[in-house]
Amino acid sequence: MQELINPDEEGMMKGSTPMKWDLFVRIFHWSLVVMVTLAYLSGDFDIEALHSWFGYVVMGLITARFIWGFIGSINARFRTFIYSPTETMAYFASMFRNAPKHYVSHNPAGALMVFMLLILLAMITLSGLVYEGWGEYEGPLWQMHVMISDQVGLLAKGIHRQLPEMLLFAVAMHVLGVIIATIQHKENFLRSMWYGHDKLKI
């Protein structure tokens, strides 16, 4: 595996670049940042009409990312960054020794955070969809006359109110993780997520 995912040593195809993150991953990431911010704020300030649209976009984005996790470029595929517990623990150990092992795709700690964020977002958008159909008489579930019991509706409402606070915490940890990794790996992760690679010139 390792030799396949190291772009610096791989023979390059004509016109290709030593990419860490493909265009899809980058557009996905920053769209998600913008849309989650908008969804959070519109929810907080009770701007309901916009909030559901932002929610649908977030849902679309994570669905697309899920699909891309199977068909995308190698660094973006889930199988590239699903690590065994042993490898994950070993990474954390090396991180605390301040000598972390380098990975071309997400490192095990970053991968944990990616899955955490994706699962949280999936749960938040799904609970929002259910609550919308049950309590707001709007959205696809309402349009399709899906029967939702009061119990399920209230549960969805509770989840939709609690998890965004957890998401906020996870986002803060994500940013902190990127800062630590940037220092430890001497790699410009922010630049990679914008340009696809962290080199000034290819």
Added chain:
Amino acid sequence: MISSPFLAVNNAGRMDIQQENTLKKIILLVALWAIPATAMAHDILGFPRHKGVEPVVNKKYSSSCGECHYAYHPGLLPSRSWKKLLEPKSLENHFGDNAELSEKDRLEVLAFLTENASETTWHFKRSVKITQSIPEDVTPLRISEVPYIKKKHMEIPREMVKDNPKVRSLAQCNKCHTEAVEKGQFSRTNVDIPNFRNWADLID
């Protein structure tokens, strides 16, 4: 190793320039389509454009009914509910009180309420949801029996409403919805429960 089924991304983890351009074009097209499409849906399909319920006022209604309770906005119930509530017989026993009106006043109030009932004010969000939530064969006589409103108040604990000396009943909308009477606004951002100013922190 495994190549991508539709976007032929090579195994070294890159898309070539042609692929990037195609992806850019697709994204641009989707964006160009999505923005006017949502704007059009709101204008043509007649989505509600206003928050709350329509804050209409009628002097006779305010003076005769507003004497005992806040004059509930007509957009809070469908016209079939208002018709039933304002039958001379039901007014004689209006939730335990006699609320009889002269025939002239009764007809004026009835006309005002039915002409502005929830199903007629489709451009006000809350009225639309109230109408949609009531099954066609049901005629609620209390606003608190409307499924949409019932669901909205489900998790509020007893001590905030019934056992709260400053509220007493869910029927007293204006005790907590501070902008209800004048503006017909029922957003959670302008709810202030007496004795429970921090209600938003207390409910889950």
